[in-house]
Amino acid sequence: MKKFFCCHKGESSSGAVEAEEQTQPLQPVQLQPSSSQPVQDPQASSRSVKDENEAIFDENLFDNNEGLNLAWRNLWKSYEDAKVTHRFVAATHDPYPGPKIKWSEIFQGTLNFRNINYLGRGNFGEVYRCDIPRLDKTGAAKVQNNPSEEAHAEFLAEITTLHAANHPNVITLLGKCFHQDHRVIVYEFMHRGSLDHHLFPNTRLLRGRGRGLLQVYKVLSWTMRLRIAVGVAKALVYLHEELKMVHRDVKVSNVLLDKKFVPKLTDFGLASCIVEDENGVEKRSEITLIKGTPGCTAPETEELETPRVSPPRLPYFTLRWEEILEGTQNLDNTNLLGEGNFGQVYRCNLPRLNQVGAAKIQKVENEEAKTEFEAEITTLHRANHPNVINLLGQCVTDEDRVIVYQFMPRGSLDHHLYADTRPAPGLQQQRNAVLSWERRMSIALGVAEALIYLHEELKTVHRDLKVANVLLDEDFVPKLTDFGLATRMAHDGNGIEKQSQIDPIKGTMGCIAPETEGSGLVSSKSDVYSYGVFLLTLFTGRKAFDRSRPVASRKINGWLMSVWTREEYLPIVLDVALGNTYSAEGIKRLFQAARMCMDPNVLARPTMRFVETMVRQAAAYDVATLPPVLRRDLV
Structure with a gap:
């Protein structure tokens, strides 16, 4: 069975254990402009080394978490060796673990993220059924559109862990994809969905969603429940003894079932490596950001109050009045969307942003409207949620105030x-x-x-x-x-x-x-x-x-x-x-x-x-x- 952690050439296992004092949250990989400087040995004393394809090697990527850093160095070494022996095509250089899937394959496989393929939602994105003809497989694509470091850290933890894993009760990683602000992880598709759907009726998908799921929910017999319990236990034994990892978020919604009700443990975004003392005996580590599911998290983990993470702010732009006039065809009535207490709303094309917006236009002399204008800008600038309207920009002139939202057709x-x-x-x-x-x-x-x-x-x-x-x-x-x-x-x-x-x-x-x-x-x-x-x-x-x-x-x-x-x-x-x-x-x-x-x-x-x-x-x-x-x- 493949081990997740192994010692880099020239380092002893005891040295790795000594450095493994705390489990730190994963840090995002940084990409920088290309350089003509050749790739150096990953063991070189320099912290960051550039190669000709813009990839950055950072030997302390995981902030003094030596276990993950060792795994990262070995992955990078394999990547460098493959380049030397011409096993990599130049266009496929990719230091991240796991097979690469194109965005066009994700887009086509989910039918442009149609609701019929919707499988569920997590903290940082949504999950869709995704057919991948090239692999002759059907997957479940978790799509993140969240630029925060926290979301990126969980993405890295998941692909790193699943790339190393190989067990019948652990979900299989089919691949991953990066596209602009989107990150995608594609797992194998589980036809019976998550275990909680079979236990709690209120968690089941609405009709018209979950294409391919066998949404015939029968009472789980005593024998079935025992088999599921044993399967999840085997997955945890494998994690602890083989991969030396702690899952940190075991719950019924993170257990998926295949056609024969075989359980597969999933969602490794919080996974952390096990810390051992100098004698190889496991000891408790401290995490800097306490996360988990209430009711499922161990009491020693949730001793401290979980700090709230400020929601990431979406960018918005200061627009010119000329852009408003051109985008609304000089406030033409054919673009009128509605009228409120303090002004009119027009459809507004914004070529500079490659967006269509809805421009709410108010007169400056109305002081009461100014208060509401400021309240709206302040709130929407802080907001980032799929069910809250997005703010595209604002414009203030001597006579008018304008808020531009995303256009809702x-x-x-x-x-x-x-x-x-x-x-x-x-x-x-x-x-x-x-x-x-x-x-x-x-x-x-x-x-x-x-x-x-x-x-x-x-x-x-x-x-x-x-x-x-x-x-x-x-x-x-x-x-x-x-x-x-x-x-x-x-x-x-x-x-x-x-x-x-x-x-x-x-x-x-x-x-x-x-x-x-x-x-x-x-x-x-x-x-x-x-x-x-x-x-x-x-x-x-x-x-x-x-x-x-x-x-x-x-x-x-x-x-x-x-x-x-x-x-x-x-x-x-x-x-x-x-x-x-x-x-x-x-x-x-x-x-x-x-x-x-x-x-x-x-x-x-x-x-x-x-x-x-x-x-x-x-x-x-x-x-x-x-x-x-x-x-x-x-x-």
Whole structure:
């Protein structure tokens, strides 16, 4: 069996053990401009040596973690030896371990990252089924689009560990790919998905995703569970005794199952080498960044509070007014996307950025608009999440202020729900498609994840969540927008969130939380209330506030009062556009979540993370075409 660590020529194993005092986080490889200086021996005293193909050898790449540094030096030596003996073609020089897969193969193999190939999501990216004809294999491609050093460190740890591994209960590495800001790891494809899908119904994929997965979930028998337990145990024995590695994140979602339910341990992004003393006896090491899964992490590992990592900031540009005028064809109405309180939004082509944007234009003399402009720029500059709109740039002149976001071709969600809203001219598309049950569930989950990110990572309250502030991309992926009212969360001396006072009171009638509307108090629970309203509007197709309804029923919770506690009546109030195709159990779960969100008592409302779990459970219920129900007006 191949060992992961071996001593470099001229070094003793005891010397390696002595240097192996602490496990440090992996550091990213740096690429620098090419040089005419020839490649030197990797054992030379110089720390960094350039070769003619721009690759950099750094003998202390892993910051004094001698175990990983030894493995790195040996990998580099093999790379240099192969060049000398002409076993490498010049165009394939690659000091990173693992076979190389082209970006075009990833792109074609995932069908341009279509939703049908979506398999799951991790901390730093998404996983897609990927067919690779050249290898005559089907893989699972984990695609990272995160420039942070933390993401790169986990990428390096994973490909380094899996390149060395060879065990029937450890996932096989098919290859890796680098393309601009994207990093991709491709594993073998596991037809039965992850173990948690078989244990917990709320973790299963939505319908229309996971092409090729055998999504027939049967109860795991006693014998099957024992075999899975033994298989995972064998994988850990191999890691500890052969590779001298600690996995650090063993959990049911990191165990994949093949067609015959054989378990494969995966996700080695936190893997660390085992530290031994001078007698070869293992000892505990200290990690500088405590990570792991709550409930699965050993108590000695989570003794210290896990530090939060600031979200990486996406670049944005200062644009010229001439670019705005040219991109909008001199603010032509054919490019108009919408109008707000303080200005208009236009489709804006930006050749310099090779992007199409949406430019919100405000007049400078409006001081109230200036405050919202600054709040939006500040929040979006800090944000980086797939369900939060991206900021492309800004422009300020003597007369105008402009924020430019990424362009969303399907417009805002309200255009797809309400018959009296018309598609904007700038969208240049046909009448909006009917939103199916599955698509609405996906939108509800995406918006919930955006709010979790705002509350937990950015410590920010949105304050104006509504269907008009949710935009949809080409694949109906929701993006939360309009952060003009965004407010930083307030905390007491013990770090516990508290309500803060705002003045003046702003928000959207029917969506604003009662404590905000009545007393100007805001907190993350204000967003939770608005999310409850959002769920009701999304699945009933009714507006949050409608003056055409009787006074007592103008707010949507008042309109629903007669069925609020009668679950058998819930199908009556569903959006007629859904027809009879929906989940009876799912709608009960959704309305239960909405009622909890809209509790008048602020402290009784759940957190967004808890709400997201309830919505995900609702999405897991089977969808069926049910008998027609008699729909009647409730008012």
